[in-house]
Amino acid sequence: MIRFLIRRVVFGVFVLWLVSLGTFLLFFVVPGDPARSIAGRQATPETIALIRERLGLDEPLAVQYWTFLKNLFRGDLGYSYYNNQPVTALIAERIGPTASLVIGGALLWLVIGVGVGILSATHARSLLDRVTAGFVVAGISMPTFVVGLMLLFVFNYLLSTVLGITFFPGGQYTPLEEDPADWLRHMILPWITLCTVQAAIYTRLTRGSLLEVLGEDYIRTARAKGDGNRRVVVVHGLRAALTPVVTQLGVDVGYMLGGVVVTESVFGLGGVGQAALQAIVNLDRPVVMGVVLLAAFFVVLASIVVDIAYSFLDPRVRLS
Amino acid sequence: MSLLEVTGLRVSFPTSDGIVQAVRGVSFTVDRGRTLGIVGESGSGKSVSTQTLMGLTAGADISGRALFDGADLLAMDDERLRRLRGAEISMIFQDPLSSLHPLYRVGWQIGELIRVHEPEVSKAAARKRSIELLGLVGIPQPDRRVDDYPHQFSGGMRQRVMIAMGVALRPRLIIADEPTTALDATVSAQILDLLVRLQREFETALIVITHDLGVIADVADDVFVMYAGRQVERAALRSTYYRSHHPYTVGLLGSVPNAAVPGRLRQIPGAPPSLIHPPPACPFHPRCRFVMPRCTTDEPPLDPVRDDADPEHRSACWLPGGLLGVGPEVDEARTRAAQESRE
Numbered sequence: 322m323i324r325f326l327i328r329r330v331v332f333g334v335f336v337l338w339l340v341s342l343g344t345f346l347l348f349f350v351v352p353g354d355p356a357r358s359i360a361g362r363q364a365t366p367e368t369i370a371l372i373r374e375r376l377g378l379d380e381p382l383a384v385q386y387w388t389f390l391k392n393l394f395r396g397d398l399g400y401s402y403y404n405n406q407p408v409t410a411l412i413a414e415r416i417g418p419t420a421s422l423v424i425g426g427a428l429l430w431l432v433i434g435v436g437v438g439i440l441s442a443t444h445a446r447s448l449l450d451r452v453t454a455g456f457v458v459a460g461i462s463m464p465t466f467v468v469g470l471m472l473l474f475v476f477n478y479l480l481s482t483v484l485g486i487t488f489f490p491g492g493q494y495t496p497l498e499e500d501p502a503d504w505l506r507h508m509i510l511p512w513i514t515l516c517t518v519q520a521a522i523y524t525r526l527t528r529g530s531l532l533e534v535l536g537e538d539y540i541r542t543a544r545a546k547g548d549g550n551r552r553v554v555v556v557h558g559l560r561a562a563l564t565p566v567v568t569q570l571g572v573d574v575g576y577m578l579g580g581v582v583v584t585e586s587v588f589g590l591g592g593v594g595q596a597a598l599q600a601i602v603n604l605d606r607p608v609v610m611g612v613v614l615l616a617a618f619f620v621v622l623a624s625i626v627v628d629i630a631y632s633f634l635d636p637r638v639r640l641s
Numbered sequence: 642m643s644l645l646e647v648t649g650l651r652v653s654f655p656t657s658d659g660i661v662q663a664v665r666g667v668s669f670t671v672d673r674g675r676t677l678g679i680v681g682e683s684g685s686g687k688s689v690s691t692q693t694l695m696g697l698t699a700g701a702d703i704s705g706r707a708l709f710d711g712a713d714l715l716a717m718d719d720e721r722l723r724r725l726r727g728a729e730i731s732m733i734f735q736d737p738l739s740s741l742h743p744l745y746r747v748g749w750q751i752g753e754l755i756r757v758h759e760p761e762v763s764k765a766a767a768r769k770r771s772i773e774l775l776g777l778v779g780i781p782q783p784d785r786r787v788d789d790y791p792h793q794f795s796g797g798m799r800q801r802v803m804i805a806m807g808v809a810l811r812p813r814l815i816i817a818d819e820p821t822t823a824l825d826a827t828v829s830a831q832i833l834d835l836l837v838r839l840q841r842e843f844e845t846a847l848i849v850i851t852h853d854l855g856v857i858a859d860v861a862d863d864v865f866v867m868y869a870g871r872q873v874e875r876a877a878l879r880s881t882y883y884r885s886h887h888p889y890t891v892g893l894l895g896s897v898p899n900a901a902v903p904g905r906l907r908q909i910p911g912a913p914p915s916l917i918h919p920p921p922a923c924p925f926h927p928r929c930r931f932v933m934p935r936c937t938t939d940e941p942p943l944d945p946v947r948d949d950a951d952p953e954h955r956s957a958c959w960l961p962g963g964l965l966g967v968g969p970e971v972d973e974a975r976t977r978a979a980q981e982s983r984e
């Protein structure tokens with residue numbers, strides 16, 4: 322276990338380093354000059370040169386990267402080119418909305434996806450199963466921003482602007498610690514948006530996995546032992562069927578914690594994903610580096626957590 | 642009254658290809674302390690016949706009667722049948738690796754069986770009984786192995802775990818469905834020994850399903866032979882081996898090493914029949930060496946043959962009732978009888 326952890330952490334750090342290097346280099350391939358765009362259209366060459374110098378952009382590439390790495394080890398990701406905010410502070414500020422969105426959304430899509438998945442697996446080929454399958458296809462094929470815009474149209478425009486009733490305000494984010502009730506009201510629509518696709522995917526995953534498990538010999542044994550139907554499905558079936566679901570969950574959450582660009586943008590949550598989008602448009606290298614590293618960190622972390630969880634879920638799996 | 646009396650059991654599965662007639666009219670009885678062997682090729686309906694009794698064939702069309710201690714298993718409500726499963730009738734399956742849950746400790750799996758039927762038993766008590774049972778079936782250091790997972794056992798040891806589960810609640814009937822097929826010969830013999838020892842000890846009725854007549858040579862009292870969902874021969878063990886009547890049984894014996902005919906190992910030529918469109922009349926006629934004109938038009942009933950030693954000996958074949966046994970002379974007599982009928 323310890324050796325496994327050490328190996329995975331070392332490997333993870335290596336991956337993060339590669340990611341940082343790749344992102345860094347990418348900045349010199351994409352067209353555009355940050356100094357010029359910061360300075361504005363009318364800037365004189367002198368101003369631009371001054372900005373370049375202040376940002377360290379006049380140094381050789383290797384030196385710039387080395388400085389970046391050195392600072393990184395001190396927990397310093399530099400300053401945003403645009404508002405002089407430290408990148409770490411910017412991320413700390415933006416992680417709240419993203420984490421709220423992803424964790425709340427994940428709970429919701431898990432409950433819906435696994436619940437409906439179990440129902441349609443235990444009622445395979447029934448009317449219920451067919452109807453569910455229809456919703457699953459619809460959910461999976463619906464682009465996220467369409468769902469978000471539809472919700473905004475109904476709740477924000479029709480109900481709020483036209484009729485003057487506001488159930489769920491569309492847009493903005495209230496931190497949980499400031500006002501939990503308001504936080505909840507602001508998160509409902511983004512959660513539903515994020516869930517539409519995810520719940521559909523998890524329904525399909527759970528159904529397939531459970532159906533496969535229910536055909537196993539050990540399920541027949543459980544029935545032959547006199548276990549009741551519910552016990553067979555939950556204790557014997559679901560226990561085995563959830564392994565792929567848990568794996569998928571780890572991957573999804575890890576991936577999304579690095580920013581959920583579309584949903585965040587539609588609702589103006591101001592999360593990591595939105596920050597990343599802005600930073601890319603602005604060629605704000607320190608912020609992009611910070612956000613990319615954060616996302617990569619969560620993915621690496623999730624893969625370690627998933628492997629550990631897997632070894633707990635399945636005694637046949639050994640960490641090595 | 643016998644412990645189990647099955648009459649006219651029919652089981653079919655509606656599928657997209659057509660109706661699979663897995664079992665077509667099977668009758669048998671099993672008494673306390675006795676062992677019935679069910680023999681037949683793969684797909685002949687052995688597992689379906691027995692699993693249907695336990696209500697394990699979901700989606701099947703079932704008819705017939707199966708009196709267990711006087712109550713009809715096929716007409717019983719689900720809850721009552723569930724209470725019988727595992728407690729009064731238990732089942733041991735072919736592949737113990739896939740039949741045990743891979744994610745639970747064996748002790749838990751045995752304990753679960755106990756607690757499902759006796760909810761008042763504490764977890765600790767169930768665990769203690771699991772350890773005793775593991776010891777009973779010959780697993781060394783049961784107090785340690787109780788916390789192991791199935792994949793940590795060898796094939797033979799896993800089957801012992803299944804047997805521990807099979808006898809845990811002292812059922813009155815144990816159905817062992819190819820209990821040794823997944824095991825090598827020595828282990829297989831040990832497992833059969835164990836089964837028979839426990840059966841004697843607990844006075845249980847036992848059904849052993851196999852496609853290998855060699856397996857039940859030492860354990861069965863009676864044997865019935867299945868072909869394409871039908872019973873083709875039914876007799877006491879000795880009659881089955883030494884005075885078999887049906888050409889299919891004779892063929893099966895031919896493919897058992899060191900059976901009545903020494904030295905020869907013969908496969909029955911031809912492929913197993915379709916169960917969606919089973920052959921009309923005698924289902925064995927497409928593969929029978931002695932096929933006669935009436936075999937393709939009339940279905941032979943499962944009637945007594947002329948076996949003085951075993952008046953209950955029955956066979957579903959049009960060959961004369963007196964032609965019993967395995968060997969070149971009887972086969973010649975059968976060939977002659979078949980020729981005569983053609984003339």
Ligand SMILES: Nc1ncnc2c1ncn2[C@@H]1O[C@H](COP(=O)(O)OP(=O)(O)OP(=O)(O)O)[C@@H](O)[C@H]1O
Binds near residue numbers: 654662683852
């Ligand atoms: N649920 C089902 N749906 C459709 N057909 C089935 C089903 N269960 C069994 N069958 C068919 O019924 C027939 C008899 O199956 P069964 O399992 O009883 O054979 P068997 O004699 O036990 O053979 P084996 O030695 O392979 O175990 C087979 O052709 C099988 O394909």
Ligand code: SF4
Binds near residue numbers: 926936941958
């Ligand atoms: S009835 Fe005819 S075809 Fe069938 S087994 Fe007997 S001899 Fe062969």
Ligand SMILES: [Mg+2]
Binds near residue numbers: 687688818
């Ligand atoms: Mg079988």
